Amino acid sequence: MATTRSTASRVFSDRAFLWxxxxxxxxxxxxxxxxxxxxxxxxxxxxxxxxxxxxxxxxPAEAGIRAPLMGSIWVCTICGLVALPLGVGTAIFLxxxxxxxxxxxxxxxxxxxxxxxxxxxxxxxxxxxxARMFGAFGTNTDEAITFGSEESFWYLRIPFGSxxxxxxxxxxxxxxxxxxxxxxxxxxxxxxxxxxxxxxLGATPWQTVWGITLPAAVPGIMTGAILAMSRAIGExxxxxxxxxxxxxxxxxxxxxxDFAILPLQIYNWAGRPQDDFHLIAASAIIVQxxxxxxxxxxxxxxxxxxxxxxxx
Amino acid sequence: MxxxxxxxAREPAVTALPTTSSTQQRDLRRLGTPxxxxxxxxxxxxxxxxxxxxxxxxxxxxxxxxxxLAKETVGFFAFPDVTVGEFFGSTEWNPxxxxxxxxxxxxxxxxxxLVTVIAxxxxxxxxxxxxxxxxxxxxxxxxxxxxxxxxxxxxxxxxVYGFFALTVITPALQKLSPAFGNYNAMxxxxxxxxxxxxxxxxxxxxxxRSVPRxxxxxxxxxxxxxxxxxxxxxxxxxxxxxxxAFLLAISRAIGExxxxxxAAGGIAQITANPAAEVQTMxxxxxxxxxxxxxxxxxxxxxxxAVAAMLFVMTxxxxxxxxxxxxxxxxxxx
Numbered sequence: 001m002a003t004t005r006s007t008a009s010r011v012f013s014d015r016a017f018l019w020x021x022x023x024x025x026x027x028x029x030x031x032x033x034x035x036x037x038x039x040x041x042x043x044x045x046x047x048x049x050x051x052x053x054x055x056x057x058x059x060p061a062e063a064g065i066r067a068p069l070m071g072s073i074w075v076c077t078i079c080g081l082v083a084l085p086l087g088v089g090t091a092i093f094l095x096x097x098x099x100x101x102x103x104x105x106x107x108x109x110x111x112x113x114x115x116x117x118x119x120x121x122x123x124x125x126x127x128x129x130x131a132r133m134f135g136a137f138g139t140n141t142d143e144a145i146t147f148g149s150e151e152s153f154w155y156l157r158i159p160f161g162s163x164x165x166x167x168x169x170x171x172x173x174x175x176x177x178x179x180x181x182x183x184x185x186x187x188x189x190x191x192x193x194x195x196x197x198x199x200x201l202g203a204t205p206w207q208t209v210w211g212i213t214l215p216a217a218v219p220g221i222m223t224g225a226i227l228a229m230s231r232a233i234g235e236x237x238x239x240x241x242x243x244x245x246x247x248x249x250x251x252x253x254x255x256x257x258d259f260a261i262l263p264l265q266i267y268n269w270a271g272r273p274q275d276d277f278h279l280i281a282a283s284a285i286i287v288q289x290x291x292x293x294x295x296x297x298x299x300x301x302x303x304x305x306x307x308x309x310x311x312x
Numbered sequence: 313m314x315x316x317x318x319x320x321a322r323e324p325a326v327t328a329l330p331t332t333s334s335t336q337q338r339d340l341r342r343l344g345t346p347x348x349x350x351x352x353x354x355x356x357x358x359x360x361x362x363x364x365x366x367x368x369x370x371x372x373x374x375x376x377x378x379x380x381l382a383k384e385t386v387g388f389f390a391f392p393d394v395t396v397g398e399f400f401g402s403t404e405w406n407p408x409x410x411x412x413x414x415x416x417x418x419x420x421x422x423x424x425x426l427v428t429v430i431a432x433x434x435x436x437x438x439x440x441x442x443x444x445x446x447x448x449x450x451x452x453x454x455x456x457x458x459x460x461x462x463x464x465x466x467x468x469x470x471x472v473y474g475f476f477a478l479t480v481i482t483p484a485l486q487k488l489s490p491a492f493g494n495y496n497a498m499x500x501x502x503x504x505x506x507x508x509x510x511x512x513x514x515x516x517x518x519x520x521r522s523v524p525r526x527x528x529x530x531x532x533x534x535x536x537x538x539x540x541x542x543x544x545x546x547x548x549x550x551x552x553x554x555x556x557a558f559l560l561a562i563s564r565a566i567g568e569x570x571x572x573x574x575a576a577g578g579i580a581q582i583t584a585n586p587a588a589e590v591q592t593m594x595x596x597x598x599x600x601x602x603x604x605x606x607x608x609x610x611x612x613x614x615x616x617a618v619a620a621m622l623f624v625m626t627x628x629x630x631x632x633x634x635x636x637x638x639x640x641x642x643x644x645x
Contacts, residue, residue, distance in 0.1 A: 089366035118567025234469025
């Protein structure tokens with residue numbers, strides 16, 4: 001440092017900065033506390049068991065979240081079943097099988113870009129690619145090609161329309177980059193001595209990945225997957241593009257059912273002018289946050305229980 | 313593990329690896345199952361091919377986004393009452409009401425920028441200072457309580473922040489000044505700031521913590537205070553990662569939808585007044601997709617042009633972030 005300063009002034013700036021730090025950090029904590037308290041304050045009174053088992057209603061006192069809750073479960077299950085294999089597969093390919101080629105560099109940059117794409121743009125993609133299938137099969141759902149009977153859960157109709165399946169696949173697009181990046185980080189954290197050991201014993205590359213690398217990376221992958229799923233549960237903009245705000249009075253029965261989801265139901269109620277609807281919106285948020293904290297809690301547990309030092 | 317020797321005389325010695333669990337033993341045995349070399353090579357190739365297909369899917373997604381947005385945007389500009397010059401030149405966005413429709417993108421961009429600037433000026437300084445505190449000052453016990461709080465903030469759905477803006481922030485602002493209406497840019501901006509705060513903080517902290525310890529030790533040895541060390545040594549060393557974190561957070565704020573749809577209002581206008589009602593690009597898209605505009609009409613198609621604009625903006629920000637990370641990363645190993 002070119003300037004000479006008195007020790008007193010240096011100590012003073014150090015102290016002042018520490019206080020700035022403390023204030024800034026506490027802002028985050030205070031905001032979180034205010035957010036949670038205000039929502040519980042508004043929503044606790046109207047949160048009853050009948051709120052969870054009732055269907056939507058035009059009267060706030062009778063309204064419930066049964067259809068959106070079941071819709072969210074269906075959509076997120078489909079989303080997870082597709083996104084996890086696809087994301088983990090991509091990450092394994094990038095980390096374990098590809099040399100540093102032009103192709104992998106393009107894929108890597110591309111994934112970073114996908115992670116930054118606004119979720120509403122994914123909604124447009126889902127609407128075009130899944131719900132309407134680029135208009136290749138006509139736009140009228142009565143003329144759609146169907147497979148199976150409507151009683152079975154795997155009943156298929158092409159194009160998918162604004163169905164549970166189209167919703168799940170759209171959400172899959174949103175969380176795919178998250179899953180890929182988390183899995184890549186988990187795989188990178190596995191020490192290369194483990195791989196070398198397996199190879200030295202005569203294992204092929206895939207045997208090394210399946211038997212050694214992947215099991216060692218499972219805690220990291222699970223944590224990333226759960227955080228991705230908690231993003232999927234809360235994501236509403238893409239599904240708003242897909243189906244709008246549907247007033248649904250039944251739970252999904254097959255892959256082609258119409259659906260409502262919890263965050264969109266909250267959006268619907270929060271956007272109305274009446275205060276009564278704001279109260280039940282807060283109740284729905286409590287349910288949503290409970291599911292979310294459950295997910296985060298599981299992630300933390302897995303991190304603590306399974307994460308042993310990677311030295312055998 | 314391919315060959316297993318049975319040696320009854322030395323039974324205890326053969327049951328070696330007493331620490332490995334039974335599942336590990338099973339895994340290792342399965343790995344060594346003898347198989348024809350060609351069958352194994354075929355299986356390897358098949359699996360790698362499947363993985364490569366999975367990796368290609370992500371490129372397919374990007375390509376489809378670009379193609380869909382480009383095609384529909386071209387379709388939008390093909391309407392007789394829309395011109396490219398008006399889209400980028402006019403300052404009036406009025407596609408739904410009135411006899412004459414106007415499609416000038418600037419009011420929507422102005423609304424987006426206003427909300428993003430408010431969010432950024434709240435979240436970027438606080439997030440960075442909190443990150444410095446967590447990485448340089450905080451004891452492990454404080455870190456262990458603060459990190460989960462930030463992770464919870466990061467996981468809260470954006471619609472909840474929108475609700476919070478509408479029912480808590482807006483009434484509070486109205487108490488401070490009567491200028492704030494029921495919908496205003498300030499409330500939406502602050503809520504968006506709260507939303508991006510954990511992103512700024514945790515990504516900046518990652519990059520601060522990756523600065524090697526030897527740099528800190530050296531600075532302390534030269535007589536620096538903790539302030540000198542963290543602000544004059546660690547911060548510059550981690551700057552590329554911090555700038556990348558800022559850019560990511562800003563592109564999140566630009567693309568944020570539910571908060572602005574709930575709290576910012578619906579009047580597309582060019583203004584720098586935080587108490588005014590503004591419409592952002594995302595809020596306009598929500599309005600179109602929730603409304604009953606016919607899917608072949610010019611209003612409906614205009615949302616694709618807005619989406620294309622949004623995609624380009626976030627894409628450019630991400631690319632700049634990537635370039636900064638690559639170009640200016642300090643390597644200390």
